[in-house]
Amino acid sequence: MSLPDYPAPELEVTLKEASRVLQLTLSPERYPQYINALQCEEEALQEAHQRISAAIKGCENWATAQFKSYILSCRDSLPSSRSIPMILPPMEAAERDGVQLERTATLLWAAARLHSEPWQVERDEPTERTQQSEVFAATRIPGKSQDHIQVYPESLHAILLCTGGIFPIQILHQSHPGEPMSPLSVNDIYTQLAEAARQPGAARGLEPSPFCSLSALPRHEWCAAREKIQMGGEAMAASLGLMESAVLAVALEDCCAPAKLAETLNVVRLGRGDGHCLRYYDKVVNLVVFQDGVAGMLFEHSALDGMVAGLITYSVWCVSESLTIDPNSPLSRTIGSPNPRTLFAAKPLNVDVTNLLHSSPSPSPKDTNVIVTFEIPSYPDFLATLRSQRALFDAWVNFSLQLALRQTVGDSAMSYIFVTPTHMRHYKHGRCDPTYPVTTQSRHLVGTLMSCMGTSQSAPYTKALLRLFHVAFQEHKRLIKVTKKGQSVGPHLAALHRALSPGNPLRKFLDLFVGPSVYVTGKDITEGLNGAVGNVYASDQLALTYLGKKDSICLAINAKGSFANILSQLQENLQEDLKVMKFLALRYAIAGQMEAIDCLLEQEEVEGLGGTDCGGLQVQFSHQGSGQADQKGVPPDAMLNSDFTLIIHGGAMEEMQMDENIVGMIQFSLQAALVLGTQELAGGGRSLNAVQKCVAALENCFLFNAGKGSVSNRGGRHEMEATIVDGTGLKSGSVACVHGVKNPVKAARKVMENSPHALLAGQGVVDFLSEFGESDELAGVEYFQSSIWKELSAQSVGGNAWPQSVGAVALDCxxxxxxxxxxxxxxxxxxxxxxxTAVVGAGVHADGTLAVVCSGNGDLLLSRMVAHKVASLYHDMDFSLQEACQRVISEDLRGNCSGVIAVNNKGDIVIKNNAGVMFIGSMIGGEEHVEVLKPIA
Incomplete structure (x- = not known):
């Protein structure tokens, strides 16, 4: 199916979004001025829009053409404001002598392969190839009035820039003209590099730095110098042609990469800063390799956007990592590759431009904008959970930056226009259009957080705060969705700005969109890339790039103008705010996984509306519980009572030191599960439904050892078990040794209600569920890959602390x-x-008078049938529920890490444990309570 053209803009939609943004950013005095100018210039706007509409009619992608025209018309120099630098990690053998040439050879081979096989970049996600077609073998040619991108599709070589001169290096071969190209063997590429490296230092006039510095000049100056080179003789013109037609330029730095990422980014962009410049800025791709094997890629931004640059960099790295070189053992040659004698000779190009320079060679270009980088470590499960909801990772960074700027510069931050690019692969030539993420809702969230935090750099996590985050995040997603549909107003505003006459009063307001204050870009997962930085076009601008790793997030900030003066304080605030916002966003993500967001927000909403007050929990729900229809002759007000009891546990385990944020996350997750069960019971629902909802929610959370958070056995497979018991009907269902089932407790319920057997195990459970069309209940092994407790245990003294199970008991109204x-x-x-957990009477029991669930050493609980023992003491020995549970804990389970929760039909409850820690949540008489419980002597 062919990709559609980029849609034509609608003036009304564009002006509505522009007004929304300006109402947020302009002062109360200036916004009426904008509205007045908008009304007065309505006719001029309509005329400009009509001219734009006529010009773009029939264009496949008018917005891309406009963007390139604007960028290629800029007459300033290129060293940083139009470049996208990215850093690749070193090879494993980085300490070996000669690693620089080895790394260069593998990267050149990878680039050659991607140039000849562009589909390799796409991997599992199809993308348009127009930008890719202007990456390799492409050069930005300087023009008198406008530059243009020239592509050389038949190119077979790269350009090597080093202290010894500028050398052509063949990296591709073609058996016959017109036939497909193939990469040379990596050995052939390495041989050429090694020969060039052995050449003596460049003769005077053939040093690469003077020539490279020309491409960093203002564009009109470089254009004039290029014309002189072309007329400077056949050798000079041929050398220039080889440079411009190369697949890419590769610079060998005769130093190791700086220790700090920010400094490495600057060296990749600008060279060493000591007059030593090996960046040929007009190549769309510059590859930089340091002596220690660290590499960087520098992209010319007019040819492609940051997302495609990241995709190509990652692809080059992945392909190159598949190669190894042993310089002492020649590799097999590529089939059909040319004879070594036909490869380019290691002879430096004639690039003597001394007669073009009015003074001494220009030093390495400088840059006034400042870069800082830092990394925020985190548990992989945390970051994976944030990624589980689309756009949540992006919202986390955006909201954190809004908060940090408010803390750093105060209310003046309210005047900043934020832009975050949104990439759309589903249009011809692709698109990367701006979304303006600051909203009234995000402002409300940031303001509330500021008032909550004060000077403590921490915030209390309340349901009200969660609701604010929810509203802000939903609006954030809506704006991105609008952009994804091709309804972004950025390209249209830029076109209107250029179409209006210079004296039009609206232009000064549209100027704010042409050079927005803050630019935020990034990707939630980019393993293999160590850093990147967004562009700064305006004289007063902040660009932030975030790259998510498996266990951290790496940020690079590029600041210019007034933002450079606040960068140190901004960095400090942002580092703290990312942590604060992370735990708020993480709670939201966990609630989403537990399917509890609506329930939590509904509870928070009714708490503020009045109604039946149950100890802080309002039970004014809009729907009835699923079990109320079975009851006869019950007054309607029974549906809204608090006469029910619910206890849940998230596992018993050995005591260990846990960060208060981890404890807070566990308590929140227990609360989310508790609210789901409470909603069922408060609406008159059955206890059986309530305990299933609670346990299923805990299974959906990676923080508990059940379902998603399950441990793997010796074979590396997750084998789970669950039981559910209906005390009234004395019916039960159990599953054991089950794998690939998201919610074993739901499977157990299915067994109870639809199978003549009380217990199913192994593949039989999967087959049973498949008979009922429950394929959505199944998941691959990656779903269960949780590592949080393994990492926490490694930090503890014993090194083996892990929650044992989850459970719930309930008494309904x-x-x-x-x-x-x-x-x-x-x-x-x-x-x-x-x-x-799979055996009734061992870890779980329920009948008409009591319900019991145990946690702890499963083999011990099974061998001693502990749950049945509690029931026997209660029924047969006339023990109270409290005494029965205490006897079992103190005698049968003495010295073992265990816990028991129980409730009887009178509403008496017991929570007993001798574990180091037991996670407990309860709703008793309308009182909600969640805690991390320790044993009482």
């Missing part, structure tokens, strides 16, 4: 009792092991 439990197993268990 009809007097029905139910219990449910689920576990992901125990560390190091053998394949096929069955624990207490």
């Amino acid at each position: 009809w007097g029905n009792l139910a219990a449910a439990a689920s576990t992901g197993g125990t560390i190091g268990e053998r394949k096929g092991r069955v624990g207490h």
